[in-house]
Amino acid sequence: MSKIAQAFQNGKAFISFVTGGDPDLETSEKLIVAMEKAGADLIEIGIPFSDPIAEGPVIQEANERALAAGCTTDKLFDMVESVRTKVSVPLVFLTYINPIYIYGKKRFMERCQKAGIDGIIVPDLPYEEKQELAPDCESYGIDLISLIAPTSKERIRMIAKEAKGFIYCVSSLGVTGVRSEIRTDIGEMVKQVRQASELPVAVGFGISTPEQAAAMAAVSDGAIVGSAIVKLVAKYGRDSEEPVAAYVKSMKDALR
Secondary structure (H helix, E strand, O other), rough: OOHHHOOOOOOOEEEEEEEEEOOOHHHHHHHHHHHHHHOOOOEEEEEEEEEOOOEEEOHHHHHHHHHHHHHHHHHHHHHHHHHHHOOOEEEEEEEHHHHHHHHHHHHHHHHHHHHOOOOOEEEOHHHHHHHHHHHHHHHHOOEEEEEEOOOOHHHHHHHOOOOOOOOOEEOOOOOOOOOOOOOOHHHHHHHHHHHHEEEEEEEEEEOOOOOHHHHHHOOOEEEEEEEHHHHHHHHHOOOOOHHHHHHHHHHHHOOO
């Protein structure tokens, strides 16, 4: 069992997200430590990128702030190496295919392994092209995490069958962002996934309240929250540690 799958062993998992380098790398490091202490079971770190096509305005703006503050992929790797000595939860990068190619696939995976990254999520890598990265991920013990969307339909089982780590169920069409309600039949999606895979299934995109998190976790193995946390970072900047920790605790408590 991979370290990522182990994150789901203690009941429903809460997965939190932060954009690396927003507002600066020192704050990102503090936030990762604070989120683990507050109950996050797995933490996603976004690599800042100029064209994050799966992201809504909240995370797009966080990417812009991080890049403007001078965050680079190399500096982010250095920060992750440092924070890895302070946290034990699985850490996952969320990035896009272009930054990996520019960095160099082999070099990127080597640094992921060295920094203690357990998996990567690449929203613009379709299932049909996953061989572009899957062998490199496997060579370095990095889980390439698959996304399943409401539009996946007959492809759900096909994607789930070959997935690694955990399966990321996208709750809504469109980009990331806070939503007042989630209309997708998540239960049906998860049911189809479970017919093809024994991996844990977590739901993300649009979850922002403890009630939404509890509802999604009731039909899956966990909830993923990004934009709501990034909004707090945008509001409080270098003083966001306490508000983010309080928010993560309230979300984790809703899943217990």
